[in-house]
Amino acid sequence: MSENKIIKAIRDKGKTMEAEMSFFDHLEALRWHLVRASVAIVIFTSFVFYFYDWIFDTIIMGPSRPTFWTYRMLCEIGAALHRSGFCIDKINIQLINTEMAGQFTLQINSALIIGITLGVPYLIWEIWRFVKPALHEKERKAATGFVFYACMLFFMGVLFGYYVITPMSINFLSGYTVSTKIQNLFSIDSYISSVATLTLATGVVFELPILVYILSNLGVLTPKFMRETRRYAVVIILVIAAIVTPTPDMLTMTVVSIPxxxxxxVSIVVAGLVEKRKLKRHDEIMS
Structure with a gap:
């Protein structure tokens, strides 16, 4: 009897060790996926660092100039509508550096931010490669194009944030004063932080359909629930638009809210497609 107990204990211990090894194997696999993604980000960051002069003058400082694409388009829209006040001829912004190593750390930090942004597609691909083996064949087919759509939505958000939200916010905030006795002198760190936050935050917000897709597959969200809570979603979206664009005019909030x-x-449609697929799978099992 005791011998049987010993054998059973050994078997249970073996199963436990096998499970532990499997868990650590997964951690090891995840570590290498993250290492490869980190290497890709370092490569992109090095590329940005090498061409930093052009990137800084053209891309980073672009929204601070009246010749920026968005401001020129506003002028053309105003001319087409025969409305004055659309043209932005001057951006009242003066940037200063207040730290000894400020410009050096500025170059490193901004290059790293852009490197991470460019490396997002590869990071998503590596995460997908890690998750994919754990999915069933039908789940893999259902998730076909996940990396493409996730990257496409992210960069659409980044472009929208860079060309719409960022210039509108900079134009408003740089000229806003509570008193003529106070002169606006902005630190370069504050400017870089504002551009990066507005741009990347919009990129993350544009991932909403992907988040809904995942939550719908987990059974957390349904299209019926999203339709019923649409009125609350409208309020939340308006609040987000007000936070992302610290400008008081309704035009800016409307432009940000529409997307x-x-x-x-689109997320409701995605949730509906997921629900239809689940019902179809259920019918196949029952039949």
Whole structure:
């Protein structure tokens, strides 16, 4: 009897060790996926660092100049509508550096931010490679194009944040004063932080359909629930638009809100497709 107990204990211990080894094997695999993604980000960061002069003058400082694409388009829209006040001829912004190593750390930090942004597609691909083996064949087919759509939505958000939200916010905030006795002198760190936050935050917000897709597969969200809570979503979207664009005019809030409304409606469609696929799978099992 005791011998049987010993044998059973050995078998249980073997199963436990096998499970532990499997867990650590997964951790090891994840580590290498993250290492490769980190190497890719370092390569992109080095590339940005090498061409930093052009990137800084053209891309980073672009929204601070009246010749920026967005400001020129506003002028053309105003001319087409025969409305004055659309043209932005001057951006009241003066940038200063207040730290000894400020410009050096500025170059490193901004190059790293852009490197991470460029490396997002590869990071998503590596995460997908890690998750993919754990999925069933049908789940893999259902998730076909996940990396492409996730990257596409992210960069659409980044472009929208860079060309729409960032210049509008900079134009408003740089000229806003509470008193003529106070002169606006902005640190370069504050400027870089504002551009990066507005741009990357919009890129993350544009991933809403992907998040809804995942939550729908987990059974957390349904299209019926999203339709019923649409009125609350409208309020939340308006609040987000007000936070992302610290400008008081309704035009800016409307421009920012419209893509978010579209994303929400697209998310409802995505949730509906997931629900139809689940019902179809259920019918196949029952039949």
């Amino acid at each position: 978010l409304f579209v994303l929400y409606e």
